Amino acid sequence: MSYRLKLLAAATFLAYSTMSQAADIKIGVAEALTGPAAKYGVAIKNGFTLAADQINAKGGVNGNKIQLIAEDEQGKKEEAINVFKKLLFQEKVLMIFGPTLSNSAFAADPIANATKTVVFGTSNTADGITNMGPFTFRNSVMEADVLPVTTRAAVKQFNIKKVAILYGNDDAFTKSGYDVFKSALAEQKIPVTDTETYAKGDVDFKAQLTKIKASNPDAIVCSCLAEEAANIILQTRSLGMKQPFVGGNGFNSPKLFEIAKDAADNTLMGSPWSAENPSAANKSFMADYKAKFGSDPDQFAAQAFDAMHIVAEALKKVSLSGNLEKDRLALRDALPAVKIEGATGKFAFRRAAPKDGKEAGYDAQQDAIVNIAKGGKFVLLK
Amino acid sequence: MLEWWDGFWAIYSTVIFGIGINAMLALSIYLTLSCGLLSLANAAFMGIGAYTASMISMQTALPFPLALLAGAIMPAIVALIIGIPTLRLSGVYLAMATLGFGEVVRVIVLNMEITGGPMGLNGIPQKTEWWHIVLLLAAILFILARMRRSKTGRAFEAIKEDEIAARLMGVNVGGYKLLAFVMGASIAGIAGGLNAHYTFTIGPGNYAFENAVDILTMAVFGGTSNLIGPLIGSSSLTLLPEFMHSLKDFRLAANGLILILVILYLPKGIWDPARIRNFRKKLTSSSSGKVS
Numbered sequence: 188m189s190y191r192l193k194l195l196a197a198a199t200f201l202a203y204s205t206m207s208q209a210a211d212i213k214i215g216v217a218e219a220l221t222g223p224a225a226k227y228g229v230a231i232k233n234g235f236t237l238a239a240d241q242i243n244a245k246g247g248v249n250g251n252k253i254q255l256i257a258e259d260e261q262g263k264k265e266e267a268i269n270v271f272k273k274l275l276f277q278e279k280v281l282m283i284f285g286p287t288l289s290n291s292a293f294a295a296d297p298i299a300n301a302t303k304t305v306v307f308g309t310s311n312t313a314d315g316i317t318n319m320g321p322f323t324f325r326n327s328v329m330e331a332d333v334l335p336v337t338t339r340a341a342v343k344q345f346n347i348k349k350v351a352i353l354y355g356n357d358d359a360f361t362k363s364g365y366d367v368f369k370s371a372l373a374e375q376k377i378p379v380t381d382t383e384t385y386a387k388g389d390v391d392f393k394a395q396l397t398k399i400k401a402s403n404p405d406a407i408v409c410s411c412l413a414e415e416a417a418n419i420i421l422q423t424r425s426l427g428m429k430q431p432f433v434g435g436n437g438f439n440s441p442k443l444f445e446i447a448k449d450a451a452d453n454t455l456m457g458s459p460w461s462a463e464n465p466s467a468a469n470k471s472f473m474a475d476y477k478a479k480f481g482s483d484p485d486q487f488a489a490q491a492f493d494a495m496h497i498v499a500e501a502l503k504k505v506s507l508s509g510n511l512e513k514d515r516l517a518l519r520d521a522l523p524a525v526k527i528e529g530a531t532g533k534f535a536f537r538r539a540a541p542k543d544g545k546e547a548g549y550d551a552q553q554d555a556i557v558n559i560a561k562g563g564k565f566v567l568l569k
Numbered sequence: 570m571l572e573w574w575d576g577f578w579a580i581y582s583t584v585i586f587g588i589g590i591n592a593m594l595a596l597s598i599y600l601t602l603s604c605g606l607l608s609l610a611n612a613a614f615m616g617i618g619a620y621t622a623s624m625i626s627m628q629t630a631l632p633f634p635l636a637l638l639a640g641a642i643m644p645a646i647v648a649l650i651i652g653i654p655t656l657r658l659s660g661v662y663l664a665m666a667t668l669g670f671g672e673v674v675r676v677i678v679l680n681m682e683i684t685g686g687p688m689g690l691n692g693i694p695q696k697t698e699w700w701h702i703v704l705l706l707a708a709i710l711f712i713l714a715r716m717r718r719s720k721t722g723r724a725f726e727a728i729k730e731d732e733i734a735a736r737l738m739g740v741n742v743g744g745y746k747l748l749a750f751v752m753g754a755s756i757a758g759i760a761g762g763l764n765a766h767y768t769f770t771i772g773p774g775n776y777a778f779e780n781a782v783d784i785l786t787m788a789v790f791g792g793t794s795n796l797i798g799p800l801i802g803s804s805s806l807t808l809l810p811e812f813m814h815s816l817k818d819f820r821l822a823a824n825g826l827i828l829i830l831v832i833l834y835l836p837k838g839i840w841d842p843a844r845i846r847n848f849r850k851k852l853t854s855s856s857s858g859k860v861s
Contacts, residue, residue: 221821259820264768264775268583269811276579293691293770315691357679359687359772 210509211254212247212502214239215274217267217285217295224262227487228287231309232257233480234491235284241475242495248502253495260286264294271295275302279511282307282518284494289313289359296323304515305522307498309490312436314363316548317539322519323548326494326534328459330364333555334435335371337457338408340557340568341433342377344455347405349378350433353395353419354410356384364410364435372408380404385415392419396426406430412437417446424450431455439486444563454560455568460489460531461556463567472530493529500525523549532556582699583767588807589702590764595787595799596709597756602793603722604749605729607660609781610651610667611757613674614644616776618758619765620684623693626766633696633766637705640762641755648754649747656746659732671781678773689772690765697767705763709756713796725749757784790831792838801840 216235219228239253247253256278260267267286274280275298282305286292292311299306300320308316308325317323341347352368355361372379380402383395396419399407407423407430409416416438423430432438432454439458443451462473462483472492476484484492501521507514526535532554539547558565594611601608622640625631655666678684685691716722724745727735736742765771783806791802809827813820831839 221818259814264770265583265587266810268768269581272580272583276576290689290770290772290774294768297695297769313688319692357676357687357773359689362687 210251210507212251212507213254213256213278213280214498215271215278215280215283215285216255216257217260217270217274217283218257219262219287219291220257220259222262224287227310228259228262230485230488231285231287231491233476234309234484234488235495237472237476237479237488238492238495238499240479242499248499249506251502251507253499256280260291260295262286262288262291264291267291267295268298271298271306275299275304280304281511281514282498284309284491286311289316292316293319296320299323302515303512303519305519307494309494310487312363313359315542317550318542318545318547321546321548324522324536325549326497326531326551326553327490328531328551328553328555330367330435332551332553333457333459334364334367335374336555337433337435337455337557338368338371338375338377340457341406341431341455342375344559344568345406345431345453347377349380349404350406350408351381351383351399351402351404352379352408352410353383353385353392353399355387355412355415357386358412361410361412361437364437368408368410368435387415389415390418392422393426396423396428400426400428404430406433408433410435410437413440413442414446417443417451420447420451420454436486439565444560448563451560452562456558456560456565457555458486458558459551459553459555460486461558461565461567463558463565464530464532464556466528466530466532468528469530469532489530493527493531493534496529497525497527497534498522500527584807584811586697586699586702586763586767588804589706590760591784591787591803591807592706592800593709593756593760593763594784595791595803596713596796597753597760598784598788599793599796599799600713600753600756601749602788603729604725604746605659605732606656606746606749607664608667608750608753609664609785610648610670611753611784612776612778612781613671614648614754614757615761615764615780615784616674616678616771616773617644617647617754617761619761619771619776620678620690621758622762623690623765623771624683626694626696627690627692633701637701637759637762641759644754644758644761645751648751652747652750656743656750668778668781671776671778675773675777684773687773689770689775691770693765693769693771695767695769697763702763705759709759710796717796721745721748786828790828790838792835792840794837794842795840798838798840802838805839 216232218231219225235255239255243252258270260270274283283299284307286295287310289311292308296306296319300322305322305324308327310327311325312327312329316325354365381399383399385392409432416434420432434456436458438456473484501518504521505517523536535552536549537552539550541547557568559568598611618640621643622636625636625639651670658666679687724740727740728742728745732742787803787806788799790806792798809824810820813823816823
C-alpha cells in the first residue's frame with residue numbers, strides 16, 4: 188500500500204470513527220405535565236429545555252447533542268412507573284430526570300435503581316428519597332438543610348427568644364417541614380410556646396391564632412403553603428399581632444404577596460434559589476428564560492436548569508461506548524464528583540447516609556438563601 | 570417473538586397489572602350495584618386492604634398470601650360493622666353516607682403514626698406477580714359467575730329490580746344487601762393489597778373521593794348488567810389514556826369527551842346485552858324481510 192493510500196485510509200477511518208461517536212445522548216424527562224402538579228412539572232421541563240438548547244447550541248457535550256425525551260407522568264404514582272419503564276426499556280435513555288412529586292419518586296425510583304440507571308430528581312424534597320438506592324440523585328435541597336439556616340437567621344434578625352408554630356398536618360410537605368422546624372428549634376434551644384395545626388382547605392385560622400396570641404411568642408414559625416400562609420398572615424394582623432413570620436419553601440410564591448400584600452413584610456423565607464440572587468449565572472439564566480418562554484422563571488425551573496448542566500458536566504468526563512449498560516454506569520460514577528456554580532449558586536453532591544443496610548444515593552450540598560419580605564417582594568437578607 | 574414479548578412486558582407490565590386491579594375494583598362495585606346499592610366506599614375499602622397488607626409485609630415476616638388474606642378480611646370486618654346501620658339507607662343517601670365513611674377512613678389514616686401519616690408508607694416490598702393477579706381475578710370471576718345463577722344472585726336481582734316486591738316474596742333483603750356490601754369490600758381490599766405491592770408506596774390521598782368516582786365510572790362505563798361490562802369498562806378506561814399519549818395536553822379532555830359520549834348514547838354502558846340482542850333481531854328481521 189502506498190503512503191498516500193495509507194493516509195487516505197487512516198483519514199476515512201478517522202472521519203468514520205468521529206462520525207460514529209457523534210450521536211444523540213438520550214435523556215428521559217418524566218414530569219407531571221398535566222394534572223394538579225403541572226404548574227411545577229411544566230416549569231421544570233422548561234428549565235431542562237433551556238439548558239439543553241444552550242448546551243446543544245455550543246456544540247453539545249464532546250460533540251454529542253443532548254436529546255430530551257419528555258413524558259407526562261401526570262403526578263400519579265402508577266403513571267410514573269409506566270413512564271419510567273417506557274423511557275428505560277423502549278426509549279433506552281441514558282438517564283432519567285424526575286418525577287415531579289416525591290410520592291411518584293417513591294414509586295418510580297426503585298425501577299431505575301433496579302435497572303442500574305441514574306434517576307435525578309430536581310424537585311423531590313422528601314426525606315428518604317436518596318435512600319432508595321445508589322443510583323438516586325437530587326439537586327433539590329432538603330428542607331432539613333434550609334430551615335435550620337432560616338430559623339438561625341430569624342433569631343439573629345429579630346432577637347427572638349420564643350416562638351409559636353402553626354402547620355398543616357394533612358400534607359406530606361407541610362408536615363415534614365414541621366418536623367424539621369421542631370428539631371431545628373430544639374437544637375437551637377428556642378422554646379416553643381404553642382403548636383397549632385390546620386387542615387388543607389381551611390380558610391379561618393382565628394381560633395388557632397387567638398391561642399397563639401395568648402402565648403405571646405416573639406415570632407410565628409409556619410410550615411404552610413403560600414395561599415394558607417397569606418391568609419394566616421392577614422388574620423394575624425387583624426388580631427393586632429405584629430410578630431414576624433418564619434417560613435419554608437412553601438412561602439416562595441408570588442401568591443403570598445397577591446393575597447397578603449404589605450402585611451407579609453418582615454417574613455423570613457429560606458430557599459435554594461432566589462430571583463434576587465445577583466450572581467452572573469443567575470442573571471443570565473433569568474434573562475434567557477424570559478426570552479425563551481416569555482415569563483419569569485421560578486425555583487423549579489432554576490433547579491432543573493442547574494441539574495441539566497450538572498449532568499452535562501459529568502458527561503464531559505464520560506466517553507460514551509454505545510453500550511447502554513456500561514454508559515449508564517459510567518455516568519453514575521462520574522456524577523458525584525461534579526461541582527458547578529449555577530443559577531442556584533455553588534453546587535456539589537453529598538452522599539446520603541445509608542439506611543437499613545441499603546446503599547444510598549446523593550443529596551445536594553448547597554447553601555440556602557435567606558430572604559426577607561419588603562414592600563411586597565422577597566429580597567436577600569443582608 | 571420471545572424477545573419482542575420480553576421488551577413489551579418490561580415496558581407495559583404495570584399497565585397490564587393496572588387492568589387486572591381495576592377489573593377487580595369494577596367488579597367490587599358491580600357486586601353492590603347488582604344488589605341495588607349505590608355505595609361509594611370501595612376506594613376506602615381498597616385503602617384499608619392496601620394498608621393492612623402492606624403493614625403486615627413491612628413489619629412482619631409473614632408470607633405474601635397471608636398479608637393479602639388479611640387485606641381481604643380486614644375491609645370485610647369493617648364493612649360488616651358499618652354496613653348494619655348504613656345499609657338501611659338507599660339511593661343518594663347511601664351514597665352520601667358511604668362517601669362520608671371514606672372521608673373518615675382518610676382522616677384516620679392521616680393522623681395515625683403507624684400508617685405514616687400524610688407521608689404514607691414507602692418502600693413496600695414488590696411482591697405482586699402477574700399470576701397473583703390472574704389467579705385471583707379468575708377466582709373472583711368464577712365465584713361471581715356462579716353466584717349470578719344461584720339463589721343469592723337471583724335474590725340480588727330481585728332486590729335491585731323492586732325491593733318491596735322482593736321483601737314480600739320472603740327475600741331477606743337486609744341480609745343479602747349486607748352480603749353484597751361485605752363481599753364487595755373484600756374484593757376491593759384484595760385489589761388494594763395487590764396494588765400496594767407493585768407501586769412501592771401508598772398514601773392517604775390514593776384512596777379519596779376521586780378514586781371512589783373512578784371506580785364507579787369504570788363499572789358504569791362498561792355496563793353493570795353482567796360480569797363482562799365491568800371488565801370491558803375497567804380495561805378500556807385503563808388503556809384509553811395510554812393510547813391517547815399523542816394528544817398530549819388534550820388527553821384528559823378527550824378522555825372526558827369519550828365518557829360523555831358513551832353515557833349519552835349508551836346509557837347502560839358499552840356492554841348492554843339487551844341492546845345487542847335487539848340490534849341482532851333488527852338485522853335478521855330486516856334481512857329476512859328482503860328475502861320474502
